[in-house]
Amino acid sequence: MSFLTKEFFAQSPVLALPLLALAIFLVVFVAVSVRALRMKDRETDRLAHLALDEAHDE
Amino acid sequence: MQTQRVIYNDSITRKFIWASVVFAIVGMLVGVIVALQLAFWPANLGEFFSFGRLRPLHTNAVIFAFVGNMIFAGVYYSTQRLTKARMASDLLGNLHFWGWQLIIISAVFTLPAGFTQAKEYAELEWPIDIAIAVVWLIFAANFFLTLKRRREKHLYVALWFYIATIVTITILHVVNSLAIPVGPLKSYSVFAGVQDALVQWWYGHNAVAFFLTTPILGIMYYYLPKAANRPIYSYRLSIIHFWSLIFIYIWAGPHHLLYTALPDWAQTLGMIFSVMLWAPSWGGMINGLLTLRGNWAELRRDPVLKFFAAGVTFYGMATFEGPLLSIKSVSSLGHYTDWIVAHVHGGALGWNGFMAAGMFYWLVPRLYGTKLRSRSMANLHFWIGTIGILLYLLSMWTAGIQQGLMWRAQNEGGGLLYPSFVETLIAIAPLYWARMIGGTLYLLGFLLMAWNLFATARTGAPVDGEIEVPVESTPEPERIPWPKIVFDKPMLVIYAVSALIASVAILNAVASAFVVAIAVAIVIASALAFRAAKKPGEPAWHGLLEGRAMIFTVFTVIAVLIGGVAEIVPSVIAAPETLRTTSNKPYSPLELEGRDVYIAEGCYNCHSQMIRPFVWETARYGDYSKPGDSAFDHPFQWGSKRTGPDLARVGGKYSHVWHYNHMLDPRSISPGSNMPPYPHLAVREVDFERTADKMRALRNVGVPYGPEAIQTAETRALAEADGIVAGLAADGVDGVDPKSKLVALIAYLQRLGKTQPGVASAGYEPPSLAKGADAREGANP
Numbered sequence: 001m002s003f004l005t006k007e008f009f010a011q012s013p014v015l016a017l018p019l020l021a022l023a024i025f026l027v028v029f030v031a032v033s034v035r036a037l038r039m040k041d042r043e044t045d046r047l048a049h050l051a052l053d054e055a056h057d058e
Numbered sequence: 059m060q061t062q063r064v065i066y067n068d069s070i071t072r073k074f075i076w077a078s079v080v081f082a083i084v085g086m087l088v089g090v091i092v093a094l095q096l097a098f099w100p101a102n103l104g105e106f107f108s109f110g111r112l113r114p115l116h117t118n119a120v121i122f123a124f125v126g127n128m129i130f131a132g133v134y135y136s137t138q139r140l141t142k143a144r145m146a147s148d149l150l151g152n153l154h155f156w157g158w159q160l161i162i163i164s165a166v167f168t169l170p171a172g173f174t175q176a177k178e179y180a181e182l183e184w185p186i187d188i189a190i191a192v193v194w195l196i197f198a199a200n201f202f203l204t205l206k207r208r209r210e211k212h213l214y215v216a217l218w219f220y221i222a223t224i225v226t227i228t229i230l231h232v233v234n235s236l237a238i239p240v241g242p243l244k245s246y247s248v249f250a251g252v253q254d255a256l257v258q259w260w261y262g263h264n265a266v267a268f269f270l271t272t273p274i275l276g277i278m279y280y281y282l283p284k285a286a287n288r289p290i291y292s293y294r295l296s297i298i299h300f301w302s303l304i305f306i307y308i309w310a311g312p313h314h315l316l317y318t319a320l321p322d323w324a325q326t327l328g329m330i331f332s333v334m335l336w337a338p339s340w341g342g343m344i345n346g347l348l349t350l351r352g353n354w355a356e357l358r359r360d361p362v363l364k365f366f367a368a369g370v371t372f373y374g375m376a377t378f379e380g381p382l383l384s385i386k387s388v389s390s391l392g393h394y395t396d397w398i399v400a401h402v403h404g405g406a407l408g409w410n411g412f413m414a415a416g417m418f419y420w421l422v423p424r425l426y427g428t429k430l431r432s433r434s435m436a437n438l439h440f441w442i443g444t445i446g447i448l449l450y451l452l453s454m455w456t457a458g459i460q461q462g463l464m465w466r467a468q469n470e471g472g473g474l475l476y477p478s479f480v481e482t483l484i485a486i487a488p489l490y491w492a493r494m495i496g497g498t499l500y501l502l503g504f505l506l507m508a509w510n511l512f513a514t515a516r517t518g519a520p521v522d523g524e525i526e527v528p529v530e531s532t533p534e535p536e537r538i539p540w541p542k543i544v545f546d547k548p549m550l551v552i553y554a555v556s557a558l559i560a561s562v563a564i565l566n567a568v569a570s571a572f573v574v575a576i577a578v579a580i581v582i583a584s585a586l587a588f589r590a591a592k593k594p595g596e597p598a599w600h601g602l603l604e605g606r607a608m609i610f611t612v613f614t615v616i617a618v619l620i621g622g623v624a625e626i627v628p629s630v631i632a633a634p635e636t637l638r639t640t641s642n643k644p645y646s647p648l649e650l651e652g653r654d655v656y657i658a659e660g661c662y663n664c665h666s667q668m669i670r671p672f673v674w675e676t677a678r679y680g681d682y683s684k685p686g687d688s689a690f691d692h693p694f695q696w697g698s699k700r701t702g703p704d705l706a707r708v709g710g711k712y713s714h715v716w717h718y719n720h721m722l723d724p725r726s727i728s729p730g731s732n733m734p735p736y737p738h739l740a741v742r743e744v745d746f747e748r749t750a751d752k753m754r755a756l757r758n759v760g761v762p763y764g765p766e767a768i769q770t771a772e773t774r775a776l777a778e779a780d781g782i783v784a785g786l787a788a789d790g791v792d793g794v795d796p797k798s799k800l801v802a803l804i805a806y807l808q809r810l811g812k813t814q815p816g817v818a819s820a821g822y823e824p825p826s827l828a829k830g831a832d833a834r835e836g837a838n839p
Contacts (some may be wrong), residue, residue, distance in 0.1 A: 025620070028305065029549065031552055036295070050281070051280050
C-alpha cells in the first residue's frame with residue numbers, strides 16, 4: 001500500500017482529491033441504497049403516484 | 059373544505075413546444091446538409107455555408123434549440139403539476155422564452171459568419187455566452203420560486219433531475235466560457251492546452267449528461283407514468299438512479315481524451331467512472347421500460363408509448379455504447395472515427411428525438427383540448443424515424459470501424475497499408491450517402507409530426523390546466539431547521555466514514571486495513587442504531603431532504619462539484635509547470651492571425667491536432683503529442699474527429715505552394731478529398747491593426763509576449779507574410795496578397811509541430827508507452 005501511495009502521489013499531493021471524492025461517492029452510494037431499500041412499500045407507492053395525482057388536469 | 063382554483067400557465071409550454079418543433083426541423087435540415095457535404099463536396103456553398111461553419115450550427119441548433127426548447131416545455135408543464143402551483147412569474151417565463159429564442163437567432167447569424175470560440179457545443183462568442191447565463195438564471199429563478207410556493211411538500215423524483223440540470227449547467231457553462239474578450243465577437247479562452255481540453259470535455263461530456271440526459275430522465279419519470287397511466291416501476295430504484303448518476307457522470311469527461319497528452323491518472327479516472335455509469339444508466343432504463351409491464355398490448359396501438367419505449371431503449375443502447383467506447387483499448391479504435399458520430403446520434407435521434415416526439419404527441423392534444431389529428435400518421439412517423447435511425451447508425455458504425463481498422467493496418471514490411479489518408483476516406487464514402495439518407499428519413503418523420511401537431515392544434519383551442527386545492531391546508535408540519543438535516547446523525551456518519559476511507563491514501567497496509575474495518579463497523583452499527591432509535595411515524599432523514607428544495611439543491615451541487623474539482627484542480631495547478639518547462643514558443647503575430655483563421659473556418663471539426671502514442675499514428679503523422687505542444691493554445695485545437703488527417707505536426711511537411719493550391723482546390727492536390735475549397739481566404743484580408751490587441755489579451759492569460767513583440771506585431775506580421783509571398787512567387791504563384799487570410803493560415807500550418815525536438819518532452823513520457831502495453835499494441839496491430 002505504501003508503495004502504491006508513493007507512486008500515486010509522485011506527481012502531486014493534490015491527487016488525494018480524486019481518492020477523497022471516490023470515498024465520498026462510495027459512502028453516499030451505500031447510504032442512499034440502504035435508505036431506498038429500507039423504505040416502506042406504502043411510502044414508495046404514495047411517492048410514485050405523485051406523477052398521477054392530478055384529478056382536474058385533463 | 060374550502061378550495062381555490064389554480065390555473066396553470068400552459069401558454070409558456072405551448073410556446074416552447076412550437077419553438078422546439080420549428081428548430082428541430084431547422085437543426086435536422088442543417089444536419090442533412092452537412093451530411094450531404096461530407097458525401098458530395100460541391101454542396102459546400104461558399105464562405106458562409108461550408109462544413110466547418112455549418113456543423114457547429116447543426117449541433118447547437120439540435121442541442122440547444124430543439125432539445126433545449128423541448129426540455130423547457132416539459133419542465134414548465136410537469137413542474138406546475140408536481141408542485142400543484144402555477145409558475146411563480148409569467149414575466150420571467152416570457153423573458154426566458156424570448157431570451158432563449160434570441161440567443162438561438164444570434165447563433166444562426168454568428169456561426170456561419172465565422173464567429174466562434176472553437177470549443178465543441180460551446181462555440182458561441184462571449185456576449186452570447188453572457189446572455190445564455192442571464193436567461194438560464196431567469197429560468198432557474200422562476201423554477202425555484204415555484205418550488206418555494208409548492209403545495210405538495212414532497213419533491214417528486216422528476217424535480218430532482220430538473221434541479222440537477224439547472225445547477226449543473228450553470229456551473230459548466232460559466233467555467234467553460236471563461237474567456238478574455240478582444241473585440242465585440244472575439245475572445246480567447248483563459249485556459250490553454252491540456253487544461254483547456256480537460257475543462258472543455260468536462261463541459262462537453264456533461265452537457266450531454268446534464269442537458270441531454272438528466273432533464274430527459276426527469277421528463278421520463280413524469281410523462282411515461284402519465285402516458286402508461288401507472289406509477290413508475292420502482293421509486294426506490296429512482297432514488298439510487300438519481301444520486302448514482304449525478305455523482306458518477308461528472309467524472310467521466312476525460313474519456314474524450316484517452317491516449318492524449320492529458321495526464322494518465324485523469325484518463326484512467328475518466329475510463330473507470332464511465333464504466334461505472336453502466337449501472338445507474340441501465341437502472342434508469344429498466345425502471346422506465348418496466349413501467350410499461352402488463353401494458354404491452356397498448357404499446358402496439360399507442361404512438362406515445364411507442365416513442366417512449368423506443369426512446370428509453372435507445373437510451374439503454376447509447377449508455378451501453380458510451381462506457382464501451384470509454385475503455386481505452388476500444389477508444390484506440392473508435393476515437394476520431396464515425397463510430398463516435400453513430401454513438402452521439404443514437405442518443406440524439408433515438409433518446410432525445412423520440413422522447414421529444416412522445417412528449418409532444420401526448421401534450422399537444424391536452425394543451426388544445428382535443429384529440430391527436432392522426433394516430434396513423436404518428437405511427438408512420440415512428441416507423442420512418444426508426445428506419446432512419448437504424449440506417450444512420452449502421453452506416454456510421456461500419457464507416458467508423460472500417461476506417462479505424464484501415465488507419466492501423468500494416469503491410470508485410472511493417473509500414474502503413476494505407477499511407478494516404480484519403481484512401482481511407484474514399485473507402486467509406488458510400489456509407490456517407492447511406493447516412494444522409496437515414497438522416498433525411500428521420501427529418502421526414504419530424505415533418506409529419508409538425509403537420510400532425512399543427513393540425514391537432516387547429517382542431518382545438520388553447521386550454522390551460524387547472525386544479526382545485528384546499529385553501530386551508532392541514533397545519534404546516536413542524537419545519538426542520540437546516541442544520542438538523544445537514545448535521546443530522548446520518549450525515550455525521552457519512553462525513554466520518556468518508557474521512558476514514560480517504561485516510562487510506564496516506565496510511566500503510568496494516569493501518570489501512572484497520573481503518574477500513576472500523577469504517578465498515580461504523581456503517582453497520584449506525585444503521586442498526588438508527589433503526590432501533592427511529593420512532594414510529596417519524597420521517598427518515600432522506601425523506602426530510604426530499605421535502606427541502608434548497609438543501610436538496612445544495613447537496614446536489616456538492617455531488618456535482620466533487621468530481622469536477624477533483625479532476626480539474628490538479629491539472630490547473632500543474633499548468634504553470636507546463637509553461638515553465640516547455641521549449642515551445644508563443645505564436646508569431648502572423649501565425650496567431652492564421653490560427654484565428656483556422657478557428658473561424660472551423661477546421662477543428664475535421665482535423666485533430668493530437669497524435670496518440672501508437673505506431674500507426676506516429677508513422678502517419680510524426681512524434682506523439684506532448685503537453686507542451688499546445689501550452690500556448692487558447693483555445694486548444696485537439697479536435698475530436700478526423701474527416702481529414704491530423705495536423706499536429708504538419709508544419710514543414712509540405713511547401714507553401716502545396717498549401718496554397720490545396721486550400722484553393724483540395725482535389726488538385728489530393729484527388730478524392732471531400733474538403734471544401736477556400737477561395738475566399740485568398741481575397742479576404744487580415745486586420746493586422748488588431749493583432750497587438752490580441753497579443754495583449756493572450757499575455758493577460760499567461761502567454762509570454764513581451765512589450766516589444768506586441769508593439770512591433772503589425773510590422774513583423776507583414777514582414778513574415780512578405781517572406782511567404784516571395785516563396786510562393788519563387789514557385790510560380792504570383793500576385794498573392796500578403797495581407798490575405800490564406801497567407802496567415804499558411805504561416806500557422808507551417809508552424810504546427812515546430813517545437814524544439816527533444817526538449818519539449820523533457821520530464822514527460824507518455825504513460826502508455828512507458829508502461830509498454832500500448833506500445834506493444836502499437837507495434838503489432
